[in-house]
Amino acid sequence: MDDYIFDAPIFxxxxxxxxxxxxxxxxxxxxxxxxxYLIGTRTLLExxxxxxxxxxxxxxxxxTILINSGFNTGIFDRSI
Structure with a gap:
């Protein structure tokens, strides 16, 4: 997703x-x-x-499906 990185299992x-x-x-x-979980821009991570x-x-x-599923299950909230 452009410059964003989403990697839930990295930790x-x-x-x-x-x-x-x-x-x-x-x-x-x-x-x-x-x-x-890891969500951020490549620039910020670097x-x-x-x-x-x-x-x-x-x-x-x-x-979009992955993020919405996370919201719906309570894994993370809309503050991100």
Whole structure:
């Protein structure tokens, strides 16, 4: 979705026992210890020291369905 990155499971990977502590520390600093889901612009993430290479891109329709499903299930609210 243009410059936005949405990656809900990234923190499961980052905080797994197989991820190096240095990478976990980078994410802790970049996200102030908050790790529910990742939604942000590539520019903002890069300013935080997180350079994200997308593995898969979703269509606008797919993203809309995913975000609305998150709202409807209460995973996140409209404040984002």
């Amino acid at each position: 499961w990977t980052i905080y797994s026992s197989k991820t190096p502590e240095e990478l976990q520390s980078l994410f802790n600093r970049a996200f102030n210890g908050k790790h529910d 300013k935080s020291g997180v350079f994200y290479k997308a593995f898969e891109e979703l269509s606008d329709c797919d993203v």
